Amino acid sequence: EGSINGIVGDYISKNPLSYPVVLRSHGGRWAAVKKDELHIDIAVIAASSADEMGNCTGVVGKSAFGPISYSEIDAMCADHVIVVTDNVVDYPCRYQEITERYVDYVVDVDQIGDPKNIVAGSLKITEDPEKLGIARSCIDLMEAVGIIRDGMVFQSGAGGISLAAMKYLGEKMEEKDVVAACATGGLTKYIIDIYRNGRVKSLYYSQCFDVESVRFVAENMEIPADIGHYADPTSKGRTVDHLDVVVLGATEVDVGFNVNVNTHSDGRLLHGIGGHQDTASGAFLTIITVPLYRKNNPIVRERVTTLTTPGDVVDAIVTNEGIAINPRRKDLIKRVRGKIDLVHIEDLKNMAYDATGGPMELDLGEEIIGLTKWTDGTVLDIIRRVKGR
Template sequence: MTYFDEKLENIKILPKEDYPQKGPRPSKIREDLPALITELGIKDGDSLSFHHHLRNGDKVLVQVMKAVQSAGIKDITLVASSIFPSMGPIVELIEDGTITNIVTSYVSGPVGEAVSKGKLQGRIIMQSHGGRARAILSDEVPIDFAFIASPSCDVKGNISGVNGTNSCGAMGYAISDSIKGKTTIAVTDFLAGYPNYPADITEDYIDYVLKVDTIGEKAGIVSGTTMITKDPVGLKIAQDTLNSMIATGLVKDGLSFQTGAGGISLAVADYLRDYMIEKEIKGSFASGGITGYLVDMLEEGLFETLFDVQCFDLKAVDSLGYNKNHLRMSGSQYGNPEVSCVVDNLDIVILGATEIDTNFNVNVTTGAHGMLMGGSGGHQDTAFGSKVSIIVSKLFSSRIPFVKDRVDVITTPGNTVDILVTERGISINPLRTDLLEKFAEAKIDVID
């Protein structure tokens, strides 16, 4: 019903004595976490969300969930964008029924092991980063309380990821939570002056600001490999990958590109940089989780812009604060399959894998032992959206074969995976007859 459906005489007019009074608004600031848990009225069966932009340095998720446990609240659905080893203390909460369901895009460490051993009483739902944003924004995954780890926040709730002691840079995976959370709480260890800018999340989405001693350690953002491999085998794979990229015909002015933070993937970016300089190629954008290597390519004029959904190292965090062409994006803008998104504009993406099968299905969710040790993240999103997706890997890891007849878990379906590059050569998905023709023209040998 709208005003236009009503007769004028039926529309309620506020009497003068009920006019709102001018004066200060109630303070959003809170400094006692247990008291806030009580004030919020969190109850059994509620859903609580968290983001992972501090990655393995995050301490907010554990702090809040421990307070929930102490309050005797049970049957919580944990909606965490990713779960890292530093969040291992919540295994106790899984075992005692404080947490009974988990919705996430990635899980590793003690929590992954606990879930794999059947300690979670309910279900775990694994989503891609874009799929998570879609599910939250469409109310498929409801959020009762969104707790936003905030590197800096002012008294009204303007959150910036580039200010504060524990700056994390882009906060793209927290945007959907702040929009759809029924109650949203900024958790910060750095109260900035008003207005705190540039704001990743603005005050109109924030109900409370909780001041804590620490939200974590920014050094934990750099988790996993973030250095170019020096291994000759890895470098050969990287060189063959560059040759494959060139053969696609996409490495030209206007190139759009994404790569991960693994050693081989970064070597690909390094070789690509040299080639673009040599051929005087200027790309359109690089996207995804941003590293310092991509920042260098931006500053060298090799890409016009960076689209950043999360920062993989501290150089990327710093760059977001001063490079005007280093752009923030939400998880939805990054990869939501139901809207226009950045991954649909990607030419080439370089991806890793735990294992791949003869139908090009990829697993990045479980290890050879069957334990949860990862998840899609943006893997599914970028493989589907890009013109060409390339998997790079060595054939063996700790004597365990990388290529199998059938993967244990299909994270990314084979019809979205185009090229595989290993130390033994290059394979092309038979569905991509166009690529087979281009590689034949380029006289690049392909393994069946």
């Protein structure tokens, strides 16, 4: 349970496991483990530095990769906890994210991984003019809504459009002489640039998306955010509820503003939920960025292939052909009136269908290979086997 990605997800899409995989958000998984709804027998946790008793971190050491925030709840609740490291240090480990009180064993190996491979394939700012236009439209929307101001709290995903949006946000903050209170979520070079330019006071990070971020964290040893504080829906307070704006991507969106981030339009399970649901439900303004279509496949459609994030927590969809605001957010529509042009979501769908001929026909079996769950554990959707091998 948690996340399934890439080749593993692709395999499971065609070869169901004994039980369906359960996809949860970062906060949803933390809550499920905490409540013992999801019981962990053995937790194997990588650490870039650990002492012989298991006090450990991912922030320093030859294989530093950033915070190990996601594994903290596993260490707290698992029956057996094994820390695997390639850098055993003298007791006590100088920087501790997980402490010895939870750890049963420490295993010393030659290398836990290559930090050079931290950068994901998606972690590159887009060079596509249309996608750069989408990113600029995100900033236009933020400015029209009035949230680019001193004290704002913001976050973005790590896709190419989201990265470009953060670059443009930094430029707009410089132009308006704005200083944000905090940036949350995963660190990227572009967030760090905003911080170094004095345009955000604090970084509340829970993971690193690139090598530069890993180096930055090692040199600026502030306490990273554990995922419980960041996104646990059962807690008394969480960071995502302070977000003024979050910019997120999607594999599909529909006319109900529902979002799919888990499967592609052919039904293959290739992505986890991550913090998508958590941030969308917490932010004042949740922006989803998508092109109208990719190749010959409409991305704005009548109904998403898989429901990941319900439309009632999505506020705006920004595309290369315009911005649609959720009709539920009459307050936002009123704020932007006369400042930016809006498009009806149905019109965006029609443009996508006219350009592509409509969605491909799915070839799915009856077997259920996976479930998507909301942050409270409610089942949102089922994912069926993709035919063919």
